[in-house]
Amino acid sequence: MHEIKNIILADNQDITKAGLLYLLKKNYKDLSYSFASNKSELISQLNVNEDSLIILDYTLFNFNRIEELLILRERFKNSAWLLFSIELSNGFLYYIAQNHLPISIVLKENSKEEILTAIHYTLKGVRFLCNYASNQLLEHRIQASAPSPQLTxxxxxxxxxxxxxxxxxxxxxxxxxxxxxxxxxxxxxxxxxxxxxxxxxxxxxxxxxxxxxxxxxx
The missing domain is CATH 1.10.10.10 (Winged helix-like DNA-binding domain superfamily/Winged helix DNA-binding domain)
Structure with a gap:
Protein backbone atom coordinates (compact mmCIF):
# COMPACT_ATOMS: atom_id res chain seq x y z
CA MET A 1 0.00 0.00 0.00
CA HIS A 2 1.20 3.52 -0.82
CA GLU A 3 2.06 5.84 2.04
CA ILE A 4 -0.90 8.00 3.00
CA LYS A 5 0.04 11.68 2.90
CA ASN A 6 -3.33 13.37 3.23
CA ILE A 7 -6.64 12.88 5.01
CA ILE A 8 -9.88 14.01 3.38
CA LEU A 9 -12.74 14.71 5.78
CA ALA A 10 -15.83 13.94 3.68
CA ASP A 11 -18.64 15.02 5.96
CA ASN A 12 -21.50 17.53 5.80
CA GLN A 13 -21.56 18.34 9.52
CA ASP A 14 -19.29 21.24 10.51
CA ILE A 15 -19.17 20.26 14.19
CA THR A 16 -18.11 16.72 13.30
CA LYS A 17 -15.41 17.99 10.94
CA ALA A 18 -14.07 20.44 13.53
CA GLY A 19 -13.92 17.82 16.29
CA LEU A 20 -12.37 15.19 14.04
CA LEU A 21 -9.81 17.65 12.66
CA TYR A 22 -8.75 18.59 16.20
CA LEU A 23 -8.35 14.92 17.11
CA LEU A 24 -6.39 14.14 13.95
CA LYS A 25 -4.00 17.08 14.15
CA LYS A 26 -3.25 16.19 17.74
CA ASN A 27 -2.22 12.65 16.75
CA TYR A 28 -1.05 12.97 13.12
CA LYS A 29 0.86 16.24 12.81
CA ASP A 30 2.80 15.23 9.68
CA LEU A 31 -0.24 14.71 7.46
CA SER A 32 -2.09 17.32 5.42
CA TYR A 33 -5.86 17.74 5.59
CA SER A 34 -8.60 18.70 3.15
CA PHE A 35 -12.40 18.72 3.07
CA ALA A 36 -15.21 17.56 0.79
CA SER A 37 -18.93 18.21 1.21
CA ASN A 38 -20.19 16.19 -1.75
CA LYS A 39 -19.11 13.53 -4.23
CA SER A 40 -17.89 16.04 -6.82
CA GLU A 41 -15.62 17.77 -4.31
CA LEU A 42 -14.33 14.40 -3.12
CA ILE A 43 -13.36 13.36 -6.65
CA SER A 44 -11.60 16.70 -7.17
CA GLN A 45 -9.61 16.20 -3.98
CA LEU A 46 -8.62 12.66 -4.99
CA ASN A 47 -7.53 13.84 -8.43
CA VAL A 48 -5.10 16.19 -6.67
CA ASN A 49 -3.92 13.70 -4.04
CA GLU A 50 -4.84 10.06 -4.56
CA ASP A 51 -2.69 8.88 -1.64
CA SER A 52 -5.35 9.91 0.84
CA LEU A 53 -7.36 8.44 3.66
CA ILE A 54 -11.01 9.34 3.13
CA ILE A 55 -13.02 9.54 6.34
CA LEU A 56 -16.52 9.47 4.92
CA ASP A 57 -19.98 9.86 6.41
CA TYR A 58 -21.64 7.56 3.87
CA THR A 59 -25.20 8.11 5.11
CA LEU A 60 -25.04 11.91 4.68
CA PHE A 61 -23.12 11.99 1.40
CA ASN A 62 -24.78 12.02 -2.02
CA PHE A 63 -24.11 8.40 -2.98
CA ASN A 64 -27.20 6.75 -4.46
CA ARG A 65 -25.89 3.19 -4.22
CA ILE A 66 -22.93 1.42 -2.67
CA GLU A 67 -21.64 0.63 -6.17
CA GLU A 68 -20.78 4.32 -6.63
CA LEU A 69 -18.50 4.14 -3.60
CA LEU A 70 -16.88 0.94 -4.89
CA ILE A 71 -16.24 2.54 -8.29
CA LEU A 72 -14.36 5.39 -6.59
CA ARG A 73 -12.42 2.91 -4.46
CA GLU A 74 -11.40 1.03 -7.61
CA ARG A 75 -10.61 4.20 -9.57
CA PHE A 76 -8.34 5.63 -6.88
CA LYS A 77 -6.45 2.48 -5.95
CA ASN A 78 -3.94 4.23 -3.67
CA SER A 79 -6.65 5.61 -1.41
CA ALA A 80 -7.83 4.20 1.92
CA TRP A 81 -11.43 4.40 3.13
CA LEU A 82 -12.95 4.69 6.60
CA LEU A 83 -16.73 4.96 6.86
CA PHE A 84 -17.58 7.20 9.82
CA SER A 85 -21.35 7.40 10.24
CA ILE A 86 -24.03 7.62 12.90
CA GLU A 87 -25.63 4.37 11.77
CA LEU A 88 -25.28 1.78 9.00
CA SER A 89 -27.84 -0.91 8.28
CA ASN A 90 -27.09 -4.58 8.85
CA GLY A 91 -27.63 -5.22 5.15
CA PHE A 92 -24.90 -2.71 4.32
CA LEU A 93 -22.51 -4.29 6.85
CA TYR A 94 -23.16 -7.78 5.46
CA TYR A 95 -22.47 -6.57 1.93
CA ILE A 96 -19.13 -5.03 2.93
CA ALA A 97 -18.09 -8.16 4.84
CA GLN A 98 -19.28 -10.79 2.36
CA ASN A 99 -17.48 -9.11 -0.53
CA HIS A 100 -14.26 -8.67 1.50
CA LEU A 101 -14.15 -4.99 0.63
CA PRO A 102 -11.08 -3.08 1.93
CA ILE A 103 -13.21 -0.51 3.73
CA SER A 104 -13.03 0.19 7.46
CA ILE A 105 -16.09 1.02 9.56
CA VAL A 106 -16.48 2.98 12.79
CA LEU A 107 -19.50 4.79 14.20
CA LYS A 108 -19.66 8.37 15.43
CA GLU A 109 -21.00 7.13 18.76
CA ASN A 110 -17.88 5.01 19.35
CA SER A 111 -15.31 6.07 21.92
CA LYS A 112 -12.42 8.36 21.03
CA GLU A 113 -10.06 5.42 21.56
CA GLU A 114 -11.94 3.18 19.12
CA ILE A 115 -12.12 5.95 16.50
CA LEU A 116 -8.36 6.55 16.79
CA THR A 117 -7.74 2.80 16.55
CA ALA A 118 -9.83 2.66 13.37
CA ILE A 119 -7.81 5.51 11.85
CA HIS A 120 -4.51 3.91 12.91
CA TYR A 121 -5.24 0.55 11.27
CA THR A 122 -6.77 2.05 8.14
CA LEU A 123 -3.69 4.23 7.61
CA LYS A 124 -1.61 1.04 7.74
CA GLY A 125 -3.79 -0.63 5.10
CA VAL A 126 -5.59 -2.95 7.53
CA ARG A 127 -9.38 -3.09 7.48
CA PHE A 128 -10.92 -2.22 10.84
CA LEU A 129 -14.48 -2.97 11.97
CA CYS A 130 -15.74 -1.38 15.17
CA ASN A 131 -17.13 -3.59 17.93
CA TYR A 132 -20.74 -2.92 16.92
CA ALA A 133 -20.13 -3.94 13.29
CA SER A 134 -18.18 -7.03 14.36
CA ASN A 135 -20.92 -8.11 16.77
CA GLN A 136 -23.63 -7.66 14.14
CA LEU A 137 -21.68 -9.77 11.66
CA LEU A 138 -21.03 -12.45 14.28
CA GLU A 139 -24.74 -12.60 15.12
CA HIS A 140 -25.51 -12.90 11.41
CA ARG A 141 -23.10 -15.85 11.04
CA ILE A 142 -24.64 -17.61 14.06
CA GLN A 143 -28.14 -17.16 12.64
CA ALA A 144 -27.01 -18.29 9.20
CA SER A 145 -25.48 -21.48 10.64
CA ALA A 146 -28.69 -22.44 12.44
CA PRO A 147 -30.94 -25.09 10.84
CA SER A 148 -33.05 -23.41 8.18
CA PRO A 149 -36.70 -24.14 7.37
CA GLN A 150 -37.18 -26.52 4.46
CA LEU A 151 -38.76 -24.36 1.78
CA THR A 152 -39.52 -25.84 -1.61
Missing part, protein backbone atom coordinates in the same frame (compact mmCIF):
# COMPACT_ATOMS: atom_id res chain seq x y z
CA UNK A 153 -37.90 -24.35 -4.71
CA UNK A 154 -41.14 -22.58 -5.60
CA UNK A 155 -41.55 -21.23 -2.07
CA UNK A 156 -37.96 -19.95 -2.09
CA UNK A 157 -38.53 -18.15 -5.40
CA UNK A 158 -41.78 -16.61 -4.17
CA UNK A 159 -40.14 -15.53 -0.90
CA UNK A 160 -37.48 -13.72 -2.93
CA UNK A 161 -40.16 -11.90 -4.92
CA UNK A 162 -42.05 -10.99 -1.73
CA UNK A 163 -38.85 -9.59 -0.23
CA UNK A 164 -38.27 -7.51 -3.36
CA UNK A 165 -41.64 -5.84 -2.82
CA UNK A 166 -43.89 -7.66 -5.29
CA UNK A 167 -47.55 -8.12 -4.39
CA UNK A 168 -49.35 -11.46 -4.48
CA UNK A 169 -51.16 -10.33 -7.63
CA UNK A 170 -47.89 -9.36 -9.36
CA UNK A 171 -46.23 -12.65 -8.41
CA UNK A 172 -49.21 -14.61 -9.71
CA UNK A 173 -49.10 -12.76 -13.04
CA UNK A 174 -45.33 -13.16 -13.49
CA UNK A 175 -45.44 -16.90 -12.71
CA UNK A 176 -48.69 -17.62 -14.57
CA UNK A 177 -50.34 -18.87 -11.37
CA UNK A 178 -53.67 -18.08 -9.78
CA UNK A 179 -53.90 -15.55 -6.96
CA UNK A 180 -55.16 -18.33 -4.68
CA UNK A 181 -52.15 -20.57 -5.42
CA UNK A 182 -49.62 -17.83 -4.68
CA UNK A 183 -51.50 -16.85 -1.54
CA UNK A 184 -51.35 -20.48 -0.36
CA UNK A 185 -47.59 -20.56 -0.99
CA UNK A 186 -47.27 -17.31 0.94
CA UNK A 187 -49.13 -18.74 3.94
CA UNK A 188 -46.95 -21.86 3.88
CA UNK A 189 -43.78 -19.74 3.72
CA UNK A 190 -44.83 -17.63 6.70
CA UNK A 191 -45.78 -20.76 8.66
CA UNK A 192 -42.45 -22.50 7.98
CA UNK A 193 -40.43 -19.37 8.79
CA UNK A 194 -42.58 -18.69 11.86
CA UNK A 195 -43.07 -15.07 10.80
CA UNK A 196 -46.18 -12.90 10.60
CA UNK A 197 -45.17 -9.93 8.45
CA UNK A 198 -43.48 -9.16 5.14
CA UNK A 199 -40.79 -7.27 7.07
CA UNK A 200 -39.88 -10.40 9.06
CA UNK A 201 -39.88 -12.52 5.90
CA UNK A 202 -37.61 -9.98 4.18
CA UNK A 203 -35.15 -10.11 7.08
CA UNK A 204 -34.96 -13.89 6.64
CA UNK A 205 -34.42 -13.49 2.89
CA UNK A 206 -31.53 -11.08 3.56
CA UNK A 207 -29.90 -13.44 6.07
CA UNK A 208 -30.31 -16.35 3.66
CA UNK A 209 -28.69 -14.38 0.83
CA UNK A 210 -31.76 -14.62 -1.41
CA UNK A 211 -31.71 -10.94 -2.36
CA UNK A 212 -29.03 -8.43 -3.30
CA UNK A 213 -27.88 -6.80 -0.07
CA UNK A 214 -26.81 -3.66 -1.93
CA UNK A 215 -30.49 -2.80 -2.32
CA UNK A 216 -30.81 -2.56 1.46
CA UNK A 217 -27.75 -0.49 2.38
CA UNK A 218 -29.62 2.23 4.33
Missing amino acids: RTETDILKEIALGKTTKEIAASRNLSFHTVNTHRKNIFRKLEVNTIHEATKYAIRAGLIDLAEYYI
Whole structure:
Protein backbone atom coordinates (compact mmCIF):
# COMPACT_ATOMS: atom_id res chain seq x y z
CA MET A 1 0.00 0.00 0.00
CA HIS A 2 1.20 3.52 -0.82
CA GLU A 3 2.06 5.84 2.04
CA ILE A 4 -0.90 8.00 3.00
CA LYS A 5 0.04 11.68 2.90
CA ASN A 6 -3.33 13.37 3.23
CA ILE A 7 -6.64 12.88 5.01
CA ILE A 8 -9.88 14.01 3.38
CA LEU A 9 -12.74 14.71 5.78
CA ALA A 10 -15.83 13.94 3.68
CA ASP A 11 -18.64 15.02 5.96
CA ASN A 12 -21.50 17.53 5.80
CA GLN A 13 -21.56 18.34 9.52
CA ASP A 14 -19.29 21.24 10.51
CA ILE A 15 -19.17 20.26 14.19
CA THR A 16 -18.11 16.72 13.30
CA LYS A 17 -15.41 17.99 10.94
CA ALA A 18 -14.07 20.44 13.53
CA GLY A 19 -13.92 17.82 16.29
CA LEU A 20 -12.37 15.19 14.04
CA LEU A 21 -9.81 17.65 12.66
CA TYR A 22 -8.75 18.59 16.20
CA LEU A 23 -8.35 14.92 17.11
CA LEU A 24 -6.39 14.14 13.95
CA LYS A 25 -4.00 17.08 14.15
CA LYS A 26 -3.25 16.19 17.74
CA ASN A 27 -2.22 12.65 16.75
CA TYR A 28 -1.05 12.97 13.12
CA LYS A 29 0.86 16.24 12.81
CA ASP A 30 2.80 15.23 9.68
CA LEU A 31 -0.24 14.71 7.46
CA SER A 32 -2.09 17.32 5.42
CA TYR A 33 -5.86 17.74 5.59
CA SER A 34 -8.60 18.70 3.15
CA PHE A 35 -12.40 18.72 3.07
CA ALA A 36 -15.21 17.56 0.79
CA SER A 37 -18.93 18.21 1.21
CA ASN A 38 -20.19 16.19 -1.75
CA LYS A 39 -19.11 13.53 -4.23
CA SER A 40 -17.89 16.04 -6.82
CA GLU A 41 -15.62 17.77 -4.31
CA LEU A 42 -14.33 14.40 -3.12
CA ILE A 43 -13.36 13.36 -6.65
CA SER A 44 -11.60 16.70 -7.17
CA GLN A 45 -9.61 16.20 -3.98
CA LEU A 46 -8.62 12.66 -4.99
CA ASN A 47 -7.53 13.84 -8.43
CA VAL A 48 -5.10 16.19 -6.67
CA ASN A 49 -3.92 13.70 -4.04
CA GLU A 50 -4.84 10.06 -4.56
CA ASP A 51 -2.69 8.88 -1.64
CA SER A 52 -5.35 9.91 0.84
CA LEU A 53 -7.36 8.44 3.66
CA ILE A 54 -11.01 9.34 3.13
CA ILE A 55 -13.02 9.54 6.34
CA LEU A 56 -16.52 9.47 4.92
CA ASP A 57 -19.98 9.86 6.41
CA TYR A 58 -21.64 7.56 3.87
CA THR A 59 -25.20 8.11 5.11
CA LEU A 60 -25.04 11.91 4.68
CA PHE A 61 -23.12 11.99 1.40
CA ASN A 62 -24.78 12.02 -2.02
CA PHE A 63 -24.11 8.40 -2.98
CA ASN A 64 -27.20 6.75 -4.46
CA ARG A 65 -25.89 3.19 -4.22
CA ILE A 66 -22.93 1.42 -2.67
CA GLU A 67 -21.64 0.63 -6.17
CA GLU A 68 -20.78 4.32 -6.63
CA LEU A 69 -18.50 4.14 -3.60
CA LEU A 70 -16.88 0.94 -4.89
CA ILE A 71 -16.24 2.54 -8.29
CA LEU A 72 -14.36 5.39 -6.59
CA ARG A 73 -12.42 2.91 -4.46
CA GLU A 74 -11.40 1.03 -7.61
CA ARG A 75 -10.61 4.20 -9.57
CA PHE A 76 -8.34 5.63 -6.88
CA LYS A 77 -6.45 2.48 -5.95
CA ASN A 78 -3.94 4.23 -3.67
CA SER A 79 -6.65 5.61 -1.41
CA ALA A 80 -7.83 4.20 1.92
CA TRP A 81 -11.43 4.40 3.13
CA LEU A 82 -12.95 4.69 6.60
CA LEU A 83 -16.73 4.96 6.86
CA PHE A 84 -17.58 7.20 9.82
CA SER A 85 -21.35 7.40 10.24
CA ILE A 86 -24.03 7.62 12.90
CA GLU A 87 -25.63 4.37 11.77
CA LEU A 88 -25.28 1.78 9.00
CA SER A 89 -27.84 -0.91 8.28
CA ASN A 90 -27.09 -4.58 8.85
CA GLY A 91 -27.63 -5.22 5.15
CA PHE A 92 -24.90 -2.71 4.32
CA LEU A 93 -22.51 -4.29 6.85
CA TYR A 94 -23.16 -7.78 5.46
CA TYR A 95 -22.47 -6.57 1.93
CA ILE A 96 -19.13 -5.03 2.93
CA ALA A 97 -18.09 -8.16 4.84
CA GLN A 98 -19.28 -10.79 2.36
CA ASN A 99 -17.48 -9.11 -0.53
CA HIS A 100 -14.26 -8.67 1.50
CA LEU A 101 -14.15 -4.99 0.63
CA PRO A 102 -11.08 -3.08 1.93
CA ILE A 103 -13.21 -0.51 3.73
CA SER A 104 -13.03 0.19 7.46
CA ILE A 105 -16.09 1.02 9.56
CA VAL A 106 -16.48 2.98 12.79
CA LEU A 107 -19.50 4.79 14.20
CA LYS A 108 -19.66 8.37 15.43
CA GLU A 109 -21.00 7.13 18.76
CA ASN A 110 -17.88 5.01 19.35
CA SER A 111 -15.31 6.07 21.92
CA LYS A 112 -12.42 8.36 21.03
CA GLU A 113 -10.06 5.42 21.56
CA GLU A 114 -11.94 3.18 19.12
CA ILE A 115 -12.12 5.95 16.50
CA LEU A 116 -8.36 6.55 16.79
CA THR A 117 -7.74 2.80 16.55
CA ALA A 118 -9.83 2.66 13.37
CA ILE A 119 -7.81 5.51 11.85
CA HIS A 120 -4.51 3.91 12.91
CA TYR A 121 -5.24 0.55 11.27
CA THR A 122 -6.77 2.05 8.14
CA LEU A 123 -3.69 4.23 7.61
CA LYS A 124 -1.61 1.04 7.74
CA GLY A 125 -3.79 -0.63 5.10
CA VAL A 126 -5.59 -2.95 7.53
CA ARG A 127 -9.38 -3.09 7.48
CA PHE A 128 -10.92 -2.22 10.84
CA LEU A 129 -14.48 -2.97 11.97
CA CYS A 130 -15.74 -1.38 15.17
CA ASN A 131 -17.13 -3.59 17.93
CA TYR A 132 -20.74 -2.92 16.92
CA ALA A 133 -20.13 -3.94 13.29
CA SER A 134 -18.18 -7.03 14.36
CA ASN A 135 -20.92 -8.11 16.77
CA GLN A 136 -23.63 -7.66 14.14
CA LEU A 137 -21.68 -9.77 11.66
CA LEU A 138 -21.03 -12.45 14.28
CA GLU A 139 -24.74 -12.60 15.12
CA HIS A 140 -25.51 -12.90 11.41
CA ARG A 141 -23.10 -15.85 11.04
CA ILE A 142 -24.64 -17.61 14.06
CA GLN A 143 -28.14 -17.16 12.64
CA ALA A 144 -27.01 -18.29 9.20
CA SER A 145 -25.48 -21.48 10.64
CA ALA A 146 -28.69 -22.44 12.44
CA PRO A 147 -30.94 -25.09 10.84
CA SER A 148 -33.05 -23.41 8.18
CA PRO A 149 -36.70 -24.14 7.37
CA GLN A 150 -37.18 -26.52 4.46
CA LEU A 151 -38.76 -24.36 1.78
CA THR A 152 -39.52 -25.84 -1.61
CA ARG A 153 -37.90 -24.35 -4.71
CA THR A 154 -41.14 -22.58 -5.60
CA GLU A 155 -41.55 -21.23 -2.07
CA THR A 156 -37.96 -19.95 -2.09
CA ASP A 157 -38.53 -18.15 -5.40
CA ILE A 158 -41.78 -16.61 -4.17
CA LEU A 159 -40.14 -15.53 -0.90
CA LYS A 160 -37.48 -13.72 -2.93
CA GLU A 161 -40.16 -11.90 -4.92
CA ILE A 162 -42.05 -10.99 -1.73
CA ALA A 163 -38.85 -9.59 -0.23
CA LEU A 164 -38.27 -7.51 -3.36
CA GLY A 165 -41.64 -5.84 -2.82
CA LYS A 166 -43.89 -7.66 -5.29
CA THR A 167 -47.55 -8.12 -4.39
CA THR A 168 -49.35 -11.46 -4.48
CA LYS A 169 -51.16 -10.33 -7.63
CA GLU A 170 -47.89 -9.36 -9.36
CA ILE A 171 -46.23 -12.65 -8.41
CA ALA A 172 -49.21 -14.61 -9.71
CA ALA A 173 -49.10 -12.76 -13.04
CA SER A 174 -45.33 -13.16 -13.49
CA ARG A 175 -45.44 -16.90 -12.71
CA ASN A 176 -48.69 -17.62 -14.57
CA LEU A 177 -50.34 -18.87 -11.37
CA SER A 178 -53.67 -18.08 -9.78
CA PHE A 179 -53.90 -15.55 -6.96
CA HIS A 180 -55.16 -18.33 -4.68
CA THR A 181 -52.15 -20.57 -5.42
CA VAL A 182 -49.62 -17.83 -4.68
CA ASN A 183 -51.50 -16.85 -1.54
CA THR A 184 -51.35 -20.48 -0.36
CA HIS A 185 -47.59 -20.56 -0.99
CA ARG A 186 -47.27 -17.31 0.94
CA LYS A 187 -49.13 -18.74 3.94
CA ASN A 188 -46.95 -21.86 3.88
CA ILE A 189 -43.78 -19.74 3.72
CA PHE A 190 -44.83 -17.63 6.70
CA ARG A 191 -45.78 -20.76 8.66
CA LYS A 192 -42.45 -22.50 7.98
CA LEU A 193 -40.43 -19.37 8.79
CA GLU A 194 -42.58 -18.69 11.86
CA VAL A 195 -43.07 -15.07 10.80
CA ASN A 196 -46.18 -12.90 10.60
CA THR A 197 -45.17 -9.93 8.45
CA ILE A 198 -43.48 -9.16 5.14
CA HIS A 199 -40.79 -7.27 7.07
CA GLU A 200 -39.88 -10.40 9.06
CA ALA A 201 -39.88 -12.52 5.90
CA THR A 202 -37.61 -9.98 4.18
CA LYS A 203 -35.15 -10.11 7.08
CA TYR A 204 -34.96 -13.89 6.64
CA ALA A 205 -34.42 -13.49 2.89
CA ILE A 206 -31.53 -11.08 3.56
CA ARG A 207 -29.90 -13.44 6.07
CA ALA A 208 -30.31 -16.35 3.66
CA GLY A 209 -28.69 -14.38 0.83
CA LEU A 210 -31.76 -14.62 -1.41
CA ILE A 211 -31.71 -10.94 -2.36
CA ASP A 212 -29.03 -8.43 -3.30
CA LEU A 213 -27.88 -6.80 -0.07
CA ALA A 214 -26.81 -3.66 -1.93
CA GLU A 215 -30.49 -2.80 -2.32
CA TYR A 216 -30.81 -2.56 1.46
CA TYR A 217 -27.75 -0.49 2.38
CA ILE A 218 -29.62 2.23 4.33
